[in-house]
Amino acid sequence: MKKQVNFILNGKSVSAEVAPHETLLDLLRNDFGLGGAKETCGLGLCGVCTIIVSGVPVSGCLHFASSIDGEEILTIEGMETEEGLHPVQEAFLNNKAFQCGYCTPGMILMAKKLLEENANPSVEEIKDYMAGNICRCASYGQIIEAINEASKLLQQEKAGLNA
Amino acid sequence: MGDTLWLEPEKLSEVKDILSSGDPEIRVVSGGTALSLIMKQGMFDPNKIVSLKKLQSELRYITSDKAGNVRIGSMTTLRDLEVDALIKEKAPVLSEALTHVANPRIRYVASIGGNLSHGDAHLDMPPILMAMGAEVKIESAKGDRWLDLKEFFKGYYETAIEPDEILTEIMIPKQAEGIVGTYIKYTTLSNDDWPTVGVAAFLKKTDGIAGDSRIVISAATDIPTQLFDVQHIIDGNQLDKTTIQKAAEKAFEVAEPLEDLRGSVWYKKEMVKVHVRKALEQLAKE
Structure with a gap:
């Protein structure tokens, strides 16, 4: 029904x-x-x-x-607003954190939530949290770098808002 | 297919009223990750799905009572348990195991009540909770009852919950001073697959002598199984190499695994032996 x-x-x-x-x-x-x-x-x-x-x-x-x-x-x-791409999206582009891009939407949404819960995760914490998102092109290294950069971008954005 | 009715009652009493018909084709759903999978695979087609979505304020909580027991509402998510400070303090083996259960997406929505009610022997929570002596509260329009988790699992995907009943609370009793515990799972297929063998081991050490041991194996067997014969070997003895070896051999002897794509009966018995040994070696060091 x-x-x-x-x-x-x-x-x-x-x-x-x-x-x-x-x-x-x-x-x-x-x-x-x-x-x-x-x-x-x-x-x-x-x-x-x-x-x-x-x-x-x-x-x-x-x-x-x-x-x-x-x-x-x-x-x-x-994810994109009138001001442009979300910082996590920017960071994925900057770090070329994909080859085919098939897994990227899921990666970006998971990374967004990770950074909301943990603004400055360690590489181990990123790996643990993202373990359920599979990239068959194996861009994992770049994905981790992108999440690190997104973490910095979001913290800068937050500092800017508070300034 | 397609005639299923989706219901979202706002009170637990309404859920019990719906279930009171005793229709076995009704399913209660919380996170829905297990039921949706079974429905997608065409294995089950319920008449009615009773979503607990609006009962979060009634059934989603983690508290401790005056006696120091931990009380968990059945809609508490696995993620809630994983990050909760009280669980980290009172049941650290549970928090640690949860970091390796499925992935965060599943843990955000899957509930502990659903995890137990599903009756799937591959899951990680049942052996740990059983080894800790947990009890569950089962409610129906006729009344409430408490059941030791040891009496709860009846068979492959079968539990003691009757069609008119619902699991509402899990109680983990206060663990005695000096109890140490661990949970080891072993996976033969991909890393994110269900385990081939799970071993939960808790015991108390007094001057090096082990006592009050509780060894529960899961995944290899059709229901989580407490190995009493193994416990008899451990209790009252020094937790040394000889005791551990004897306990592991006994685990091999008494385990009755099911054969499936994760391994043959013999292989799983060997893996039960290996992982009971590993669990006890770990506890010997603590």
């Missing part, structure tokens, strides 16, 4: 009719045309379908679409 869900998608109020078996990932891709998050392992292991639900990164491929009524959803498509 379909159910109506009302939620905020990348800053805009939207609604949708969802089936009980539908995942959040399928809803965003099929009904809203958002292709950044992709189904890859389908088991919650690879991180390519990472979506942020009310501040928490989840595996979109395992998240019931029916559960998102009243939530705020952020996808990679909502």
